[in-house]
Amino acid sequence: MSDALHIVLDDTAMTAAGQGNILASRLIHRAHAESGWFLYAPACALVEADRTRPGTAEHLASLPGITVLDLDLAAALAVAREATWAAAHSRQAAQPTPERPDGAVIATTAPQRWAGEPVRVLDLTS
Secondary structure, eight states: OOSOEEEEEOHHHHHHHHTTOHHHHHHHHHHHHSTTEEEEEEHHHHHHHHHHSTTHHHHHHHOTTEEEEOOOHHHHHHHHTSSOHHHHHHHHHHSOOSSSTTOOEEEESOGGGGTTSSSEEEETTO
């Protein structure tokens, strides 16, 4: 298991970050200030967050500690099978990859959305 911490922000976490959620803000700060902390914003979730709260996409994409994940072929195939693009891209981004062999945790303010899904969840509502 790697010492690095990889966290995927779902659309609800991105929206919460723009609304002053202290836990989301701490994640963003740590990803910028500490080595070994990696924060990801899947493009499809970023679009959905921006629809909910306009300006979210530009703001998050400008932060140095956040990596925007493009809709590559693997993500497009995952999204094509699902009803909601934001959740599908977030789930796909959390899966293990060569860069993230242990996968990633999904940060969310809607943990019930991920019930029964094969992902680890970080609840930002506490």
